[in-house]
Structure formats: structure tokens, C-alpha cells
Amino acid sequence: MCCFTPVCVDLSTICCNLVHMTSSPAVQSLAALSIGAGTVLSGVPVVAGVQYAPVIRPGRVPAPDELSAEPDIAEADRAAEASRFTAAAAAVAQRLRDRAGHATGVASEVLAATAMLAQDRAWLGAAEKGIAQGAPAVRATTAAAAQFVDLFTQMGGLMAERVTDLLDIRDRVVAELNGLPEPGVPVPDVPSILCAEDLAPADTAGLDPTLILGLATTLGGPTSHTAIIARQLGIPCVVAIAGLSEVPVGAMVLVDGTRGTVTVSPDPAEATAAVEEAARVTAAMANWTGPGATADGHKVAILANVQDGAAARAATETPAEGVGLFRTELCFLSRDTEPSVDEQADIYSEVLQAFSGRKVVIRTLDAGSDKPLKFVGHPDEANPALGVRGIRITIGNPGLMERQLAAIAKAAERTGNSPWVMAPMVATAEEAKIFAAQVRAHGLTPGVMIEVPAAALLADRILEHVDFLSIGTNDLAQYTMAADRMSADLAALTDPWQPGVLALVAMAARAGAAVGKPVGVCGEAAADPLLACVLTGLGVTSLSAAAAAVNAVGTKLASVTLTQCRDAADAVLATASAAEARTAALKALE
Known part of the structure; x- marks a missing residue:
């Protein structure tokens, strides 16, 4: 049975829409003007802890804007183009399966489920049909994803959450077809706070807690898989934060996963003191040996x-x-x-x-x-x-x-x-x-x-x-x-x-x-x-x-x-x- 029915979507319940990266100086400057230093944004606390670091955001491969201008594929070349698409989808799925094999717990499950979606016959078939009618692989990939995005959006509720999963797979396949690196969380030069609309399953499951010190998202809830994996990694996390999109890349923020706040450009001395106090509490926790009482x-x-x-x-x-x-x-x-x-x-x-x-x-x-x-x-x-x-x-x-x-x-x-x-x-x-x-x-x-x-x-x-x-x-x-x-x-x-x-x-x-x-x-x-x-x-x-x-x-x-x-x-x-x-x-x- 097709995995794009209300019955068999092969994914754990997890929001996974990637936010567009806005890293140009002009965009950052405009954002900085709209949110003042010391501004405190409130959300839902998920994982306790306090961290102070610069903001990074995930990147993504946007769907091309001028797909309709691409010339159709000649009939003689369509079989080869279909094979190119199939190979790209398979490569994406295999990378996800490989990562699942090296992960454990929730992370492994999320990656395995996303790999299954990348090989789902419903959207693969829709893309292959488009190629058979002459559409280049990238255009067919985007059109096939859009077909199910519209369907899921109309259904609403749990099915609407599948939209973001599919968009992540679409972007990975498009990147593979274009010979580009996979979209996702960049590896920061220094330990950073990851701010996003929400995170793709593969990105959340693959976070390095030594480089990603905290998570803050506009979407998500306290029981989403993003939140669950953050707990598994012990990364301070706050979700459902209004106004987070206005915080520019590179801005220093203080994430407080206990109170559920993100403070933009706080006083450095006060922020450092808050982190040190949280570290003291964490060190005390490490000395607890049980049993529970x-x-x-x-x-x-x-x-x-x-x-x-x-x-x-x-x-x-x-x-x-x-x-x-x-x-x-x-x-x-x-x-x-x-x-x-x-x-x-x-x-x-x-x-x-x-x-x-x-x-x-x-x-x-x-x-x-x-x-x-x-x-x-x-x-x-x-x-x-x-x-x-x-x-x-x-x-x-x-x-x-x-x-x-x-x-x-x-x-x-x-x-x-x-x-x-x-x-x-x-x-x-x-x-x-x-x-x-x-x-x-x-x-x-x-x-x-x-x-x-x-x-x-x-x-x-x-x-x-x-x-x-x-x-x-x-x-x-x-x-x-x-x-x-x-x-x-x-x-x-x-x-x-x-x-x-x-x-x-x-x-x-x-x-x-x-x-x-x-x-x-x-x-x-x-x-x-x-x-x-x-x-x-x-x-x-x-x-x-x-x-x-x-x-x-x-x-x-x-x-x-x-x-x-x-x-x-x-x-x-x-x-x-x-x-x-x-x-x-x-x-x-x-």
C-alpha cells in the first residue's frame, strides 16, 4: 500500500521543515534592527540547561524558481533521466540508512524512517511519470513532491506534519541531482546555538553536542522527536518561540532551557555568569549515584x-x-x-x-x-x-x-x-x-x-x-x-x-x-x-x-x-x- 495515504506514512511523528538560511550582511542588518539587544523571547522549555553562543541556521537547497523554463527531455533520453533520478533517490536513502546504522535509540529510528520515505513508491512513481512525459529530473522531483504537499496540507493535522518530511527529502534529492552537498545543519567553526523554524529528522539525529550547544525552534512541541532527541543528547532546548526568525545568524544568544527563554545579545558578563552557574549545577548532578529517593x-x-x-x-x-x-x-x-x-x-x-x-x-x-x-x-x-x-x-x-x-x-x-x-x-x-x-x-x-x-x-x-x-x-x-x-x-x-x-x-x-x-x-x-x-x-x-x-x-x-x-x-x-x-x-x- 502507498506510504502517502493517511494510513501508512513511514515516519515517526516529527516536524522537519528546514528554514531558509539568511546569512547576507544586508539581511542580518535588517534583522538586527527589528530585535533589540536584551530582548527576551519566550517559548516552551524542553531540555534544561543554559548556553551562550552565536547563532547558526540550517541551509537548504531551494526548489528552482525557473523550472518551467527548463527544456523537456527528448524521448530517447527519458529512460536515462529516469535512471538518474532513481539513482539519486537511492543514494539519499542509502546515506540515511548508513547514518541510522551508526546511531542509536530515537536517532536511529528517525533516520531509518526518513530513509524509507526517500524510497517510497508513491512519490517516486509520480516523479518517474513526470520524466516519462519529458520533465527533467529536478523539475519532476519538485513537481512530485508538490503534488503530495498539497494533498497533505489539505488533510491537515498529523498528515500536514508529513509535508516537512517530504520537503527535506526533495531537497536532498535535488542536491544529489545537481551535484551539490546535502542541505542541513552546517558544521560550525565554533560551538554555536542552532536556531531554526524546525529541524529535519536526519539533521536532528545527527547533531554533535560538542558543536551544537543549544537548540531553539519556532515550531515543534515538548514531545516532538526534535525535543526527544535533544533530551537524548542533553542539549538545552526551547521550542515554539515566537519571533525567533528575526534573530540574525551570528548574533550572540543565551538559551535557557529551564525557563524556556532565548535572550538576544545579552550582557556578556551576565550571560557568562548564568552559564557558569548552570555548569556548577550540572557538575553537582554528575556526582549523584542513586538510587532514586x-x-x-x-x-x-x-x-x-x-x-x-x-x-x-x-x-x-x-x-x-x-x-x-x-x-x-x-x-x-x-x-x-x-x-x-x-x-x-x-x-x-x-x-x-x-x-x-x-x-x-x-x-x-x-x-x-x-x-x-x-x-x-x-x-x-x-x-x-x-x-x-x-x-x-x-x-x-x-x-x-x-x-x-x-x-x-x-x-x-x-x-x-x-x-x-x-x-x-x-x-x-x-x-x-x-x-x-x-x-x-x-x-x-x-x-x-x-x-x-x-x-x-x-x-x-x-x-x-x-x-x-x-x-x-x-x-x-x-x-x-x-x-x-x-x-x-x-x-x-x-x-x-x-x-x-x-x-x-x-x-x-x-x-x-x-x-x-x-x-x-x-x-x-x-x-x-x-x-x-x-x-x-x-x-x-x-x-x-x-x-x-x-x-x-x-x-x-x-x-x-x-x-x-x-x-x-x-x-x-x-x-x-x-x-x-x-x-x-x-x-x-x-
Whole structure:
């Protein structure tokens, strides 16, 4: 089935539109006049930290303006031109696959998904058709991309996010056809702050944190893959910043990923002092060795989110006490056919072995919507985000879950480490009951994800069937607030600090406490040290975050008492907005 239907777009949910580079002195001068020194731009804080450095921006290969003036290709030369286009698209895809092979975790998944898009038959076929009618390869590439850009834009929502992915692929193929370097983030001469409208998946996944000290984007939200990869790399990051496009290349800026601000041309001495203070705090975090607990000894397990064996081994270098979320999609998404039980068992064994004797929570396949599988036959859906995804895929593919559980059980037997297993997108107690029976039949411990508001509201009834809950705050925020988590316009709504979202977290935590069963958080909210304290106050028993966030979360939690956490939680639940919630938590905890 075509990957350009609402059903099977082969990409993780990530905005990836490249901003035009405006580096001429004239443009910079005009921009400098429109935004004064000391101007503070506000956005949504994503990754804590403070950095001060000059601005760089990504470049791109613009679509030619005079394509219609290009002469048509003679009929005798059209086959060769089609071959040239096919080779260019293949070269782009191969480079992305090579980079995916050298990356880990989210970065590897994003690069692999982008490589799949570069080889998608829908837009390749459209370009080849244009060439067959006489269009040169560059013109045909641009026209084919434009065809689907229009379609996706009209669809809106999640499909509109695919527009930026496609434009990135278009630019890379056009560059290859013209013999130009690939577009993307330039390698700066000095450590810099990367400012952009948003970032292409390949560019975000390939950032060097020693040269890119901070990220600031006009688009994106706190749960976009740009944000997730920034957390994985430990790069201070602020998204959804109005006015950022006016900041010129080369301007000195102070990015504060804790407060969610970008200060343009700040006082150098004050900026340097802010960076030094942040470095002092970071150094203190490096000394935290775990285990997770408040200052008065209340235990809260600090765990890591991983996606493969390499990420798990990297996480063992931190004080993480185990794995709170092992995303298993990576071994499925890049496949034309379902991986065998043995293939899956090999992958799962790597993670279980890395954390031998320690807790590992495996999430069963979370696909559908923006993460389609080629081999399951997704139905056409008007709104795939609310359609057949997560556990719902097993309705039409009953053997898929059984084979994955068999592979997990085989890996457990092989390594001697029996994991907990949870299902995504559970919405009813009946779904939980059926899943729990399947998991127990393999000798494993069952749990479910709380991502659907109905599951939070009925957490007490779901807990009659499973042994634990894990709250996925990314999707819980999206569904609670009825807001696409990738929409820059709605970033404030999908902020995990929204009191409505936290009220549902509190409800699930209370249900777990009532029956003595653990309730953890494995969404990106757990990576926010301040919010982690609030979650603890709400009754959450474990926090699972990107490995790069483990020390920060553990250090912050160790600096406050359980009473402070509970006071902060009560104060947050009494607020009416995400901004008020942050302020209330700061007051209670600091």
C-alpha cells in the first residue's frame, strides 16, 4: 500500500521543515534592527540547561524558481533521466540508512524512517511519470513532491506534519541531482546555538553536542522527536518561540532551557555568569549515584527509556536502576516482513542482558497512526491518530502479539531476566484483562500504558487485571487536550504541565496506591526535574526518562522532601494553566 495515504506514512511523528538560511550582511542588518539587544523571547522549555553562543541556521537547497523554463527531455533520453533520478533517490536513502546504522535509540529510528520515505513508491512513481512525459529530473522531483504537499496540507493535522518530511527529502534529492552537498545543519567553526523554524529528522539525529550547544525552534512541541532527541543528547532546548526568525545568524544568544527563554545579545558578563552557574549545577548532578529517593528517604525508582541494546548499554553508564520503557518498534518499522520470533528474541536479549538482574519494562509493539507497518494491512482511516494503533492492531492480526510475547519469553529464559510487559493504547478494562491473560500464559508480568483518558478514569478497574501501570504523558496530554502534540500552534496545550493532564495522572496514581500496585511515568514529563518532583507528590512510584536526564532528575529529587513534593502537587492541581502550574511548583519546591 502507498506510504502517502493517511494510513501508512513511514515516519515517526516529527516536524522537519528546514528554514531558509539568511546569512547576507544586508539581511542580518535588517534583522538586527527589528530585535533589540536584551530582548527576551519566550517559548516552551524542553531540555534544561543554559548556553551562550552565536547563532547558526540550517541551509537548504531551494526548489528552482525557473523550472518551467527548463527544456523537456527528448524521448530517447527519458529512460536515462529516469535512471538518474532513481539513482539519486537511492543514494539519499542509502546515506540515511548508513547514518541510522551508526546511531542509536530515537536517532536511529528517525533516520531509518526518513530513509524509507526517500524510497517510497508513491512519490517516486509520480516523479518517474513526470520524466516519462519529458520533465527533467529536478523539475519532476519538485513537481512530485508538490503534488503530495498539497494533498497533505489539505488533510491537515498529523498528515500536514508529513509535508516537512517530504520537503527535506526533495531537497536532498535535488542536491544529489545537481551535484551539490546535502542541505542541513552546517558544521560550525565554533560551538554555536542552532536556531531554526524546525529541524529535519536526519539533521536532528545527527547533531554533535560538542558543536551544537543549544537548540531553539519556532515550531515543534515538548514531545516532538526534535525535543526527544535533544533530551537524548542533553542539549538545552526551547521550542515554539515566537519571533525567533528575526534573530540574525551570528548574533550572540543565551538559551535557557529551564525557563524556556532565548535572550538576544545579552550582557556578556551576565550571560557568562548564568552559564557558569548552570555548569556548577550540572557538575553537582554528575556526582549523584542513586538510587532514586527524596531527601527524607522516600524511594522513587529512576529508570531509563531505551530502544535497542546499544541504548541500553549506554544507559548502564548512568545511575539508572533499570529500564522503565523499552520501545520495541525499531525492529518492526524498517521491515517489509514481520521479524521472526528468534530475531526479536535476539534484540530483546541485548536489553535484558545489559540490565541483568534489574527491572526492565518492555512495551509491546506501538505502531499504527504515524508509525505504520508494511506487513499488517492497515485500513484506510480518516483520523489514524484515533484509529487502529497500539494494542488495537492485534484485532486484525491476532498472531502478532502472541509471537512477540513468545520472543520476549524466549529472551527472558535465555538471559535469566524476566521483564515486565505492558501494552500501549489500552482504553478499557476488558482490553487489559485479555492482554494480562496472554502475558501470564508466557510466565511474564502484565501491565498497561495509561495514555487514553478513559484508562486513567477507570484505572481502578484496569488494576483488577494487571500488576502495574505506566503513564505515557506524551499521548495522554495529546488526547486529554484534543491537541496534536506536533502542532506548534497547540504546543501550550500539549505541555505536560497542564493541570488537566496532571489530574488524570493523580487519579491513576491513587488507584495504584489503593491496591498496592506500582504506577510509573515513562513519558517525557519524567525527564523534567521539577515536574518529576510533582509527579512524586502525586504518588508516582517510578520515573523513566532518556538516559541523559537520569542524573538531573535524581539530583533534583534528592534535594527535596516528600512533604515538599506533595505540597507542590497540591498547589499544581489547584492551578488553571501550565504556566501557573510551573510557577506554583517552583514556589513550593524552591
